[in-house]
Amino acid sequence: MPAKSIRAEYVKGLWQENPVFRQLLGMCPTLAVTGAVINGIAMGLATSFVLIFSSLVISSIKKLIPSQVRIACYVVIIATFVTMADRFLAAFFLPISKSLGPYVPLIVVNCIILGRQEAFSSKNSVGRSLIDALGMSSGFVLALLILSSIREILGSGTFLGHQVMGAWFKPWLIMIFPSGAFITLGILLACALFIESKAKQRR
Amino acid sequence: MNLSSRMVIVLTSVGLISGSFLASVGLLTKERIALNKQRETEAAIVTVVPGTTNSQIVYEEEGFTVYEGKEDNGNLAGFAIYASGTGFQGKITLMYGTDSSMTKIKFLTIIEQRETPGLGSKITDIEAFLRYWENKDMSSSLTLHKPAASSPEELAPTEVNTITGATISSEKVLEIINLSLERLRNLKKEGKLSSEEQDAS
Numbered sequence: 001m002p003a004k005s006i007r008a009e010y011v012k013g014l015w016q017e018n019p020v021f022r023q024l025l026g027m028c029p030t031l032a033v034t035g036a037v038i039n040g041i042a043m044g045l046a047t048s049f050v051l052i053f054s055s056l057v058i059s060s061i062k063k064l065i066p067s068q069v070r071i072a073c074y075v076v077i078i079a080t081f082v083t084m085a086d087r088f089l090a091a092f093f094l095p096i097s098k099s100l101g102p103y104v105p106l107i108v109v110n111c112i113i114l115g116r117q118e119a120f121s122s123k124n125s126v127g128r129s130l131i132d133a134l135g136m137s138s139g140f141v142l143a144l145l146i147l148s149s150i151r152e153i154l155g156s157g158t159f160l161g162h163q164v165m166g167a168w169f170k171p172w173l174i175m176i177f178p179s180g181a182f183i184t185l186g187i188l189l190a191c192a193l194f195i196e197s198k199a200k201q202r203r
Numbered sequence: 204m205n206l207s208s209r210m211v212i213v214l215t216s217v218g219l220i221s222g223s224f225l226a227s228v229g230l231l232t233k234e235r236i237a238l239n240k241q242r243e244t245e246a247a248i249v250t251v252v253p254g255t256t257n258s259q260i261v262y263e264e265e266g267f268t269v270y271e272g273k274e275d276n277g278n279l280a281g282f283a284i285y286a287s288g289t290g291f292q293g294k295i296t297l298m299y300g301t302d303s304s305m306t307k308i309k310f311l312t313i314i315e316q317r318e319t320p321g322l323g324s325k326i327t328d329i330e331a332f333l334r335y336w337e338n339k340d341m342s343s344s345l346t347l348h349k350p351a352a353s354s355p356e357e358l359a360p361t362e363v364n365t366i367t368g369a370t371i372s373s374e375k376v377l378e379i380i381n382l383s384l385e386r387l388r389n390l391k392k393e394g395k396l397s398s399e400e401q402d403a404s
Contacts, residue, residue: 035320065217069210073217080221084228091232094239098315155321176320 006131013135020143021192025111030144031181033103037160040148041141042096046089046104048137050081051113052130059121059129074117075108082107112140150184151175243314244285244298248272251300251310252281261396267383269396272300279303282396284387285314288379291371293317295326295379301341305391311336311380323372332373335364342388344381347373 004012019025029047033039057077058065065073086104089097097104107113116136121129152158155175157165165171174180204212248258248270255272261282262269268285281303287296296315299308313327325331335352339345340360348362349370358364365373390396 066210087232091235173321
C-alpha cells in the first residue's frame with residue numbers, strides 16, 4: 001500500500017471510504033437512533049470516542065498482541081471504552097443516555113470500530129491510526145447527522161427540538177419509525193452511488 | 204517464550220488493565236448516577252403530589268414503591284406510588300400521586316417508556332392522556348373509555364381515556380395501575396402503610 005498523505009488519510013473517511021455511505025458498516029445505530037438529531041449526534045460522538053481511543057491503544061500495543069488472540073484483545077479494549085462512555089453519559093447526560101437506551105452498550109459490536117482495528121490500526125503507526133480514526137469518526141458523525149436531520153425535520157417538523165416547519169406541515173410519522181430509517185438510508189445510498197458514478201465518468 | 208504462554212499473559216494483562224480502568228470509572232460515576240436517579244424520583248414525586256417538600260419510602264418491593272409526601276409544615280400532602288410493568292414494546296415505569304387519605308388519584312406521570320414513537324409514546328402526553336387520570340376513584344379497578352373521549356368531563360370517575368391508535372399502550376398503563384391499586388388496597392387493609400401520622404391519630 002503506497003503511503004498516503006496525512007490529509008488523504010483523514011479525508012478518505014469523509015467520503016471515499018465513508019463508513020456508512022460507502023462501506024455500509026455500523027448500520028444498527030445508524031438506523032436505530034437517528035429519529036432525532038440530538039440522538040444522532042450523541043451516538044456519533046460516543047462511537048467516535050470509542051473508535052479514537054481504541055485505535056490509539058491498539059496501534060500502540062499491536063506488536064505485543066499475538067495474532068491468534070488479537071480479536072479477543074480488541075474486543076476487550078473496545079468494550080472497556082464503550083462501558084466508560086456509557087457510564088459517563090449516564091452520569092452527566094442522563095436524558096441522552098435514556099433516549100439512546102441499549103444502543104450505547106451496543107457500540108461494542110459496531111463493525112466500524114472492530115473493522116478499523118483489524119484493517120488499519122493493527123498494521124499502521126499510532127499517528128496514522130489516529131488520523132484514520134478521526135476521519136472515520138467524522139464520516140460517521142456526518143452520516144448520522146444527515147440521516148437524523150432528514151428524519152427529524154420530516155418526521156417531527158423540528159430540528160434539534162426547535163420547530164422549523166410551519167403550521168401547515170403535517171409530520172410524516174413514518175420517518176420516525178424504523179421503516180423511515182430504511183427508506184431514508186436507501187435514498188441516501190442511491191444518491192451516494194449516483195454521485196460516485198458521475199465522478200468516475202468524469203475521471 | 205512459547206506462544207501459548209504469551210497468549211495467556213497478553214490476554215490476562217489486557218483484561219486486568221481494562222478491569223481496573225472500569226473499576227475506577229465505576230467508582231467515579233457511581234455516586235453521580237445514584238444522585239441522578241434520586242433527583243428524577245424526587246422530581247416525579249413533586250409532580251404527582253404537588254406541595255411535597257419532603258418524601259420518604261413507606262413501603263417497597265420489587266417494581267413497586269410507595270412514598271409519603273409531606274408539606275413544609277409537616278402535614279401529609281399525599282402518597283406517590285411508583286410502579287412498573289411491561290408495555291407494548293418495553294418496560295413502562297410510572298408514578299402517580301394520591302390525596303392524603305388515598306381515595307383519589309391526583310396526577311400521573313410516566314417516568315420511562317419505550318412505546319411506539321408518535322403513537323404509544325402519547326402516554327406521556329398531558330393533553331391526550333395524562334390529564335384524564337386526575338381525580339380518579341381508587342376504591343375499585345379503573346376501566347378504559349372507548350372510543351377516546353375528547354374532554355375529561357365525558358368520563359365516569361372510574362374511567363380513563365384511551366389514546367386513538369394506541370389502545371394497547373393505554374391498556375398496559377391501565378393494567379400497571381390497576382395492579383398497583385390492588386396491592387395498595389391490600390397493604391392498607393393489612394395496615395402496612397402506617398405512617399407517623401396514622402400512628403399519632
